[in-house]
Structure formats: C-alpha cells, structure tokens
Amino acid sequence: MPRPSVPLLPLTVLLALVLGAVAGEPVAPVAAPKATTPTTPAVVTAAVAKPVALVLIDDQTDEHRATYFKRALATARAQGVGTVVVHITSPGGPIGPSEDMAEAALAAARSGMRMVCFVERGAWSGGALLAYAHQEVYLTTSGKIGDIGVIYFTQEGKVEYAPEKFESPMRALLRQLAEANGWNPAKLQKMTARNQELYRFDLPSGQAFVLEGDLAVWLKDHPEAKPEGKVLVKGKDVLLSYTGREAVAEGMATALVQDLDAVLAKVGTTRASLIDLAPTSSERLSWKLAPWASALIGLAVLFLFLEFKMPSGVFLALAIASGALFFVCQYYLELAGNLELVMVVVGTALIIAEIFWLPTSGIVGFAGLAVAVTGLVMAFMPDDVQFSPSLDGWGTALGSAIAQSGLALVIIAVGLVVFIRALPRSRLLARIAANAEITATSAGDAELHASELIGRRALCRTELRPTGFIDCAGRELSAITEHGEMLAAGSSVEIVGMRFGEAVVRPAPGATT
Secondary structure, eight states: OOOSOOOHHHHHHHHHHHHHHTOOOOEEEEOOOOOOOSSOOOOOOOOOOSOEEEEEEOSOOOHHHHHHHHHHHHHHHHTTOSEEEEEEEEOOOOHHHHHHHHHHHHHHHHTTOEEEEEEEEEEETHHHHHHTTSSEEEEOTTOEEEOOEEEEEOTTSOEEEOOHHHHHHHHHHHHHHHHHHTOOHHHHHTTTOTTSOEEEEEETTEEEEEEGGGHHHHHHHOTTSOGGGOEEEEOTTOOOEEEHHHHHHTTSSSEEOSSHHHHHHHTTOOGGGOEEOOOOHHHHHHHHHGGGHHHHHHHHHHHHHHHHHSOSSHHHHHHHHHHHHHHHHHHHTTSOOHHHHHHHHHHHHHHHHHHHTOOOTTHHHHHHHHHHHHHHHHTTSOTTTTTOTTSTTHHHHHHHHHHHHHHHHHHHHHHHHHHHHHGGGOHHHHHHHHHHHHHHHOBTTBOOOHHHHTTOEEEESSOBSSEEEEEETTEEEEEEETTSOOBOTTOEEEEEEEETTEEEEEEOTTOOO
8 A cells, every 4th residue: 555645745844844944678568368277266255354455556567556566465464454456457567567566466365365356447468467466357348358478669669579588487477377376377378478379178077278388298198188189279479368258258257247346245345344555646646756756856956056046935945845746756656765855854954054154174065965965866766675785686776776866966967057047048037136136135124236235345254165154344145256266254355246146256455365
C-alpha cells in the first residue's frame, strides 16, 4: 500500500518554516494470452475469516508500480489480510519490474495469502505475467489476456523480439508460475515462446499440451502417445492470447464474472468491508513527477538563491513549492525520507550562512555543500539499497543517483546564467530586482534609490569573501566585490553599481585587500 500518507500541505509548511529560518533493459513481455491446462486450477477454498484487500494495477508494470505493489502486499500482510484481490488493467512494461511483481505475488501466496486476480479489460505482456502469478484469475466477457513476448526497441525505434537468451529465463519463470498455481505450463510458455510450436495430444486420460522443445522428452515419458498423433495448436511466430471466454474454456482462467463486485462475492466480501490499498492521489502524483525530479530540486535551490539576491517572497514561494513536490515524489517512490530532507535543508542552510552571515574562509560552506550533495544523491537512491553496498545493483543505483544529482546541479548553473542574461530584458525581473534594491536600502521612512547609492563611500562591516555587508551612512547593505577580490572588515569601499539587490563595490584608494 502507498506509504503512510504525507499530505502535501503539511510538508510544504515544514519546508517553508525551515527555509524561512535560514532566510524512463529490454521492454517486458508483450503478453500473449496463454494456453490452458486441460483442467482449470482448483479454486482456493480457504475460509475468508480474515480481511480482504484490494490492490489496483491500472497502467504499465513499471518500477513505480512494482514498488507500490510490493508495499501494498507488505501492508496487507501487516494488517492480517487473508485474501488480496488484484485488479489488473495493464499493457505490460519493462521485464525487471514485471518479474519483481510476479515474484512478489508468489511470495505472498507462499506466506499463506490467497491471491486473486481480476482482469476487467486487458492484461497483456507484464500484466499477463502478473495475472498468472495468482492462484485464481477472473475475467469479464470483454477481458483479454496473454502475449508475453519479450521485445526491445532498436535505435531506429523499430520493435524487435529479444533473442533466446532473454526468452529462456522468461519461459523458466512461466513454468514456475504454472507449477505454483496450476496453470498449463505448455500453454503458458507459448505466450512467450515465439519460435516453438504448441501441440495437443488426445490421450485416453485426456488432452495433453506439449511445447516443441519439450516434445522428445515428453514422448519418451509417454510411450502411449504416438508422434503422428500430435495436433498443431499454435505455430511459430504466433503468441497465445485469449478473450475472457476462450481463457475459461481453455482452462487458463478460473471463471467469467460480470464485474468486481462479483469477484468480491466469490471471495466472501463486499466493497463495504474491503480494505482499499489502491494508490493514493499523492502516490499517483509522485509517478507523474518522477521524470522531473532532477528539475524540481534544481529549481528549488535556484529559486532559493534568487530569493536571497532579490528578496520579494515570490522566489521563496517557488522554492518551497518545488522542494515540496520533489520530496513528496521521492518519498512515495521510496527514494527519500526524513534523513535526506534534513541533510539537503541543513546543507543549504550552511551554504547560505557562509555566504551571507558567517564568513569562515569556506569551511562552513564546503561542509554544507558536502552534506547537501550527499543528501541529494541519497534522495535518488532506493531506501533498501543505499546503505548496503554489498547488494547486487548498488553500484548501478549509485551511478544513476549521481547522474540525476548532476543533472540537478546543471539545471541550477544554467538557470543562474539564464536569469542573469534575462534580467536586463525582462520587465518583470527588472521590477523585482528594483524592488529588492529599494527594500535593501530603506531605513525607516527614508528610502534611497539605487541611483543615489552609486559613487558613495562605505565601510566593510564584515569581510567581503567576495560577499558580505557594508555600512553606508549608517545603513547596512548586502555587498559583493566587483572583481571577486577579498576585503577585510573595516576596509573602505566605493559603490559602483547595484545588482540583484546587492551593492557592487570596489576598494577605495588605500583600502586593505
């Protein structure tokens, strides 16, 4: 189930308080409905004394839904759920997440939970793979299932079937699902075995289905069957897929149902008593924001920097909104939690303190940068691997996190350049900057305009490294040296311009640098 709900508004308020205090492998099978066993798997008849939970998979079987699915099953287990009904409408997805979801369903069944699948419209590719990981599969008359062919996209964008090296592990997984849940292994494998024919033998004991690659061994084990007695069911270059009625008739579905309520009735419950583990609105938002995570955190830092340069409240609000959306997104994807949030906020606060209030020759600033960047990298790594470098995939996860963090830093740098270049041409930015300058130089009712400050002499109230504060006729101003030089506290300077609400100064004759 989605993580315990973290409302967007409270998180935004939290970020506001803290900040205010410091100012897209091979694409998974494209499922082809599978052939069924001569007999439909026996329906699990465990008494429904325990609660029933509903899990919803209504899009691709990608890494986001795999994370949600595993979390939902863990929540169901923690709440003592006895039956999980998984409502699937999916075109499939990448191989890795699809396999993870299927294996999670198998593990849930092994732990004692009754796993029931409901396909209302279509479960293809990874969606069909997940469906057959359940002990019972119910379809409507408009439902369809199958076609688990392993495909990939060429550089030209053309769809190609993956070679045997990728298809063989998929067939092994399908055999495992068939063995665990009673589905016909030959029919199930034919949903992905594109280069093998599927045969039927009519024996005194009933119909038997054999895949071409298994024919020789099967005939040896069944001397009563004759090779000439085989009937071709599906040839090469054809993957099995079924309508709802076909799946039931072929033993590859438990039964036809009218709707979800009918499935719930079969497991002995109703919507009123159902534990709803469907994705929350916050979790769905996180899935939509996931591709933009690097941009969100980059914009948050950029807007915060601009707020200090041009205090107006506008950039602070944008920084809070961007930061909140980033952490909500990463939280529900199980990439970031409280630790990462604190590290990024504290690190940013230390950098700001170094620049504006506590010149320490860069010690505090560099420490803040290290903390913030570490927190940022951790916010892009899965929670379950970030502190376990010995786990398989840790290096890949770290590399991906560093790449996404680097993208965020690039966005910050490019954003600063764009804002600086756009300021003279943008009336809105120029007005914000002008207001910031007036605010920064006002004292009581007397306001000094930027033009009145240029040419004046002032004293450095703090060291300028190259930013700090100066005293101009009793008024404190934020300042930066013209060419980045360092000036000692007490040095005499001349104001030569105003930029982003700061006085641009140069050493006055005789000043100590």
